[in-house]
Amino acid sequence: MTETELLARLKEAAADTERALEGALSPVHTGDTVIGEAMRYATLGGGKRIRAFLVLTCAELCGGTREAALPFACAIECVHAYSLIHDDLPCMDNDPLRRGKPSCHVAFGEAEALLAGDALLTYAFEAAASNPFVSPESAAAAVNVLASEAGPRGMVRGQAIDMKSEMKNLDELADMYAGKTAALLRASCLLGLFAAPGKPDPAIREKLEEYAYHIGLAFQIRDDILDVTSDTETLGKAVGSDEKNDKKTVFAFMELEEADARVRSHTETACRAVADIPGSGILAALALWLAERKK
Amino acid sequence: MTETELLARLKEAAADTERALEGALSPVHTGDTVIGEAMRYATLGGGKRIRAFLVLTCAELCGGTREAALPFACAIECVHAYSLIHDDLPCMDNDPLRRGKPSCHVAFGEAEALLAGDALLTYAFEAAASNPFVSPESAAAAVNVLASEAGPRGMVRGQAIDMKSEMKNLDELADMYAGKTAALLRASCLLGLFAAPGKPDPAIREKLEEYAYHIGLAFQIRDDILDVTSDTETLGKAVGSDEKNDKKTVFAFMELEEADARVRSHTETACRAVADIPGSGILAALALWLAERKK
Numbered sequence: 222m223t224e225t226e227l228l229a230r231l232k233e234a235a236a237d238t239e240r241a242l243e244g245a246l247s248p249v250h251t252g253d254t255v256i257g258e259a260m261r262y263a264t265l266g267g268g269k270r271i272r273a274f275l276v277l278t279c280a281e282l283c284g285g286t287r288e289a290a291l292p293f294a295c296a297i298e299c300v301h302a303y304s305l306i307h308d309d310l311p312c313m314d315n316d317p318l319r320r321g322k323p324s325c326h327v328a329f330g331e332a333e334a335l336l337a338g339d340a341l342l343t344y345a346f347e348a349a350a351s352n353p354f355v356s357p358e359s360a361a362a363a364v365n366v367l368a369s370e371a372g373p374r375g376m377v378r379g380q381a382i383d384m385k386s387e388m389k390n391l392d393e394l395a396d397m398y399a400g401k402t403a404a405l406l407r408a409s410c411l412l413g414l415f416a417a418p419g420k421p422d423p424a425i426r427e428k429l430e431e432y433a434y435h436i437g438l439a440f441q442i443r444d445d446i447l448d449v450t451s452d453t454e455t456l457g458k459a460v461g462s463d464e465k466n467d468k469k470t471v472f473a474f475m476e477l478e479e480a481d482a483r484v485r486s487h488t489e490t491a492c493r494a495v496a497d498i499p500g501s502g503i504l505a506a507l508a509l510w511l512a513e514r515k516k
Numbered sequence: 517m518t519e520t521e522l523l524a525r526l527k528e529a530a531a532d533t534e535r536a537l538e539g540a541l542s543p544v545h546t547g548d549t550v551i552g553e554a555m556r557y558a559t560l561g562g563g564k565r566i567r568a569f570l571v572l573t574c575a576e577l578c579g580g581t582r583e584a585a586l587p588f589a590c591a592i593e594c595v596h597a598y599s600l601i602h603d604d605l606p607c608m609d610n611d612p613l614r615r616g617k618p619s620c621h622v623a624f625g626e627a628e629a630l631l632a633g634d635a636l637l638t639y640a641f642e643a644a645a646s647n648p649f650v651s652p653e654s655a656a657a658a659v660n661v662l663a664s665e666a667g668p669r670g671m672v673r674g675q676a677i678d679m680k681s682e683m684k685n686l687d688e689l690a691d692m693y694a695g696k697t698a699a700l701l702r703a704s705c706l707l708g709l710f711a712a713p714g715k716p717d718p719a720i721r722e723k724l725e726e727y728a729y730h731i732g733l734a735f736q737i738r739d740d741i742l743d744v745t746s747d748t749e750t751l752g753k754a755v756g757s758d759e760k761n762d763k764k765t766v767f768a769f770m771e772l773e774e775a776d777a778r779v780r781s782h783t784e785t786a787c788r789a790v791a792d793i794p795g796s797g798i799l800a801a802l803a804l805w806l807a808e809r810k811k
Contacts, residue, residue: 250668250669251669252672254677256668256672256676257668260668307630307631311607312626313630332608332679333676333679335602335607336672339602339634339672340668340672342634342638343667343668343672346641346659346662347663349659350657350663351656356652357652357655358652360652360659361652361655361659362645364641364642364644364645364656364659365645367641368638368642371638372639372642373545373547373552373555373635374546377551377631377638378547378548378549378551380631381547381550382549
């Protein structure tokens with residue numbers, strides 16, 4: 222698949238996801254308080270929707286429909302949005318900006334942002350569990366995977382490792398990246414698999430998990446590289462912020478050249494993992510595009 | 517059922533729940549970081565476990581086993597513990613004490629407490645979705661109810677109403693109490709119903725929902741009363757704290773005598789709602805005990 226084709230697919234999936242999220246996050250579901258507004262503010266109208274794209278793409282690769290995958294795509298995007306709200310809070314990264322607009326706590330207040338994050342996380346499981354297009358088995362499996370990848374052995378574990386003052390070696394850094402980024406990407410691929418009819422094939426599951434792990438690591442290392450090689454205009458945010466904020470990055474353990482090589486090797490491993498799934502060219506194209514992205 | 521019998525049942529259910537929570541929150545499930553420790557600190561070894569008791573009791577009333585109900589009881593106690601951790605945070609109630617020991621953020625740090633709350637909420641859905649003793653239909657229904665009662669139309673809605681600067685009338689106060697307390701009690705009763713085999717009876721469901729709503733309101737009004745009539749020694753926490761913290765209570769709208777009458781009338785309505793469910797004497801005994809509690 223060419224990059225032009227991939228970009229068209231990404232755009233279409235993002236638009237479908239946006240429409241579905243607008244319905245999912247309407248006041249009927251998010252209630253009549255200011256928290257619903259804060260949930261919509263933090264979730265709608267932004268982001269590349271990579272996670273939703275993975276849900277929809279993996280569902281379609283496994284014989285599922287977009288209709289059945291969209292509730293799961295909404296669920297993962299709600300979990301992602303919650304994690305960004307809580308990450309930006311004063312007691313975490315204390316970041317006043319997100320995607321070029323005031324962070325949720327700046328726009329709504331700290332207590333409101335805390336609750337909006339809590340509400341998005343909670344609502345994600347309601348959206349997943351009540352997906353009307355899948356069997357109860359698949360809905361329960363989806364909740365299970367979403368919770369285990371987002372929870373204390375998954376994404377939260379990555380954040381906990383990040384808060385430790387020292388990072389002993391590259392393995393520990395990879396462990397942090399696996400939690401912070403790869404875990405939700407893995408959940409995305411598996412939610413796609415569970416949105417497809419029938420019993421999930423364990424072999425396909427394993428391939429998708431390996432793919433997600435490696436694109437997650439490549440993505441994070443690429444992030445580290447862009448922070449030192451890009452410029453603020455291209456990146457849309459301040460460069461050099463990792464060093465300024467004393468963030469742990471690959472550059473504690475290697476030079477630029479080796480980091481570049483690692484992005485390439487994780488990307489190749491990801492592509493190889495799914496190569497024999499029919500139609501997986503789109504996953505390979507995504508992996509390459511993420512590895513070469515300029516922002 | 518006599519109060520002595522009820523207290524024995526409460527004690528037994530609390531012990532069973534504690535054992536189940538120790539297993540559920542072991543590092544196998546909560547990971548190897550400090551967040552797992554914070555999750556255990558905030559959840560284990562305390563509380564009356566009223567919510568777990570309701571899950572176990574309603575399951576048994578509906579023909580279910582304690583074994584099948586315990587994973588759901590753990591899930592609701594994790595959600596309750598998360599709500600207390602986040603409520604105590606500096607940007608919320610800024611409360612340094614919980615059940616006579618330092619609050620989670622005092623003991624572990626604010627970022628760690630935020631993440632421990634997030635992790636408990638997330639893990640609750642994993643525990644519910646992976647309950648091995650119920651059908652996938654029941655597991656998905658349990659997740660659905662737990663999320664909708666804890667989320668932006670349930671508990672979070674109650675907290676959002678609480679944050680509003682003014683409380684116009686008694687209906688709005690009741691609305692807040694319905695969200696802050698009754699929502700999780702309703703989830704508890706329904707999780708019990710879903711832990712029982714077979715398709716849940718809609719009539720039973722409705723009765724349990726009405727029961728939960730009214731014991732929830734009675735509980736909160738009783739809380740308001742104890743804050744002005746009890747003493748610090750009996751209550752185990754500072755009295756008069758509602759007025760000091762400018763908390764909204766029933767006393768904005770009525771005197772003590774009317775508040776007492778309302779506790780009684782909500783309790784009677786709760787008992788009447790479940791009176792024709794065979795064996796529901798235990799639910800009535802609980803309602804009466806909660807209404808007359810001294811702390």
